[in-house]
Amino acid sequence: MFSLIGLILSLSLIMYLAYKGFSTIITAPIVALLTVLIIVGIDGHLMANYTEVYMSGFSNFIKNYFPIFLTGAIFAKLMEEALYAKSIAYFITKNLGKDKTIFAVVLAGALLTYGGVSLFTVAFVLYPIANVLFKESNIPKRLIPGTIALGSFTFTMTALPGTPEIQNVIPMSYFGTDTFSAPIIGIIASILMLGLGMSWLTYRAKSAELIKEGYGSHIYEDLNESDEELPNIFLAILPIVIIFVSNLFFSKIFYPRVDGSYLGQYNTTLSSVSGTWSVIISIVISIIYIITLNFNKIKHMSNVLNAGISNSFLPLLSSSAIVGYGSVIKSLAVFTTIQTIILGISTNPIISEALSVNIICGITASASGGLTITLDSLAPTFISMAHTLNISPEILHRIASLASGGLDTLPHNGAVITTLAICKLTHKQSYKDIFVTSVVIPIAVTAFVVALLSIKFIS
Numbered sequence: 146m147f148s149l150i151g152l153i154l155s156l157s158l159i160m161y162l163a164y165k166g167f168s169t170i171i172t173a174p175i176v177a178l179l180t181v182l183i184i185v186g187i188d189g190h191l192m193a194n195y196t197e198v199y200m201s202g203f204s205n206f207i208k209n210y211f212p213i214f215l216t217g218a219i220f221a222k223l224m225e226e227a228l229y230a231k232s233i234a235y236f237i238t239k240n241l242g243k244d245k246t247i248f249a250v251v252l253a254g255a256l257l258t259y260g261g262v263s264l265f266t267v268a269f270v271l272y273p274i275a276n277v278l279f280k281e282s283n284i285p286k287r288l289i290p291g292t293i294a295l296g297s298f299t300f301t302m303t304a305l306p307g308t309p310e311i312q313n314v315i316p317m318s319y320f321g322t323d324t325f326s327a328p329i330i331g332i333i334a335s336i337l338m339l340g341l342g343m344s345w346l347t348y349r350a351k352s353a354e355l356i357k358e359g360y361g362s363h364i365y366e367d368l369n370e371s372d373e374e375l376p377n378i379f380l381a382i383l384p385i386v387i388i389f390v391s392n393l394f395f396s397k398i399f400y401p402r403v404d405g406s407y408l409g410q411y412n413t414t415l416s417s418v419s420g421t422w423s424v425i426i427s428i429v430i431s432i433i434y435i436i437t438l439n440f441n442k443i444k445h446m447s448n449v450l451n452a453g454i455s456n457s458f459l460p461l462l463s464s465s466a467i468v469g470y471g472s473v474i475k476s477l478a479v480f481t482t483i484q485t486i487i488l489g490i491s492t493n494p495i496i497s498e499a500l501s502v503n504i505i506c507g508i509t510a511s512a513s514g515g516l517t518i519t520l521d522s523l524a525p526t527f528i529s530m531a532h533t534l535n536i537s538p539e540i541l542h543r544i545a546s547l548a549s550g551g552l553d554t555l556p557h558n559g560a561v562i563t564t565l566a567i568c569k570l571t572h573k574q575s576y577k578d579i580f581v582t583s584v585v586i587p588i589a590v591t592a593f594v595v596a597l598l599s600i601k602f603i604s
Contacts, residue, residue, distance in 0.1 A: 148479035155180035163557040173466035177473035202472025206465040216428040218457035221262045223435040229381035230270045236378045246282040250275045254296025260385030261309045267297045268564045291578025295342040298583040300335035303550035316545045317420030319524040320538035323396035327543035337590045342582045384431040391427035467514030494530035499548040507552025516549040551588040
């Protein structure tokens, strides 16, 4: 009981510090060692836990996912500098009309994140455009963060087949799958998240219209660029098409025909790495395309590439720090107790996986960190349980990815805090809509999918 209280205090502290804006790169190792001190005592081998347990989890995450974060950040920076991201956002939002302002912003965010642009970059790109359109349409500014969240933090992050976002990449190495796993489930979940999210945001906008709330008393920032200054929409969208087509080719056609027996000398298998390789190669091809077309247009290309590299470090190190914290928590006896309780709720691996991933992602306020921590500990168990029920690894992949996009966006989540800061709004003003669109609805959709699959495989 004392150990459980200690763990709860530890989790509360790391959430509180994240909410207050302290970087997990600093707080995660400190809180992890304090947890060992509280639960195990002075004999808990603090330095050994730091160098051998915490840093082991930290470094393993970097080893596995640094190429994804690096190439993704460079791609996002190039899309920004070439004005491709802004061209896409501007084209969609302007051509759908004022009566479809919310849907236009959601669609623009969805297209950008599905193309591999990071959540943080999308918020920076979309906010100035959304701000103008919401003002022109007289929609409350406080709804902008929830609108950005629906387009960026939900279905394109976890559900839509083929998305190169890290939450859809991580499960591949555990289940030997690819980013297109369980496509029908993913498409159904995407439609539900989009439909329910749009229904909520439309309801909120209409409710505000009834009381004549309007845009609100905010400082209005006009948009400087016009659509005439932006690249052609077809040129802008082609990098996203390249990533999708290349990823599909390498994951479904090329690598399935490759003899991967040579990988035995590296203690791995082709099925566990080909999905990640497909995403990396696809993003690199798209990067080469953007550089080739814009080498003379983008000033100081080397500075742009260096900025992309720099942009990859903070999210990578933040996620790695959370995974390191999780590695320390995993090593404690109390974690085994919690794991046993979760697995004891149901012998159905779909239910157990959905619960485990969601809870750990909520605890860490990180979809990628929580997903890695959970699958590191429980993926073999889920695979074994699924085998007895004839449940495919592709379904485990999709459920893990879906479940990571629920409790992760609690108030102390980094993307939530950043988005609110970019929009110059507070939690009190706008978090309610973020909570509904990126927490309540994704969890409800995941529960619905889990229920359907449980009926299919258990009944």
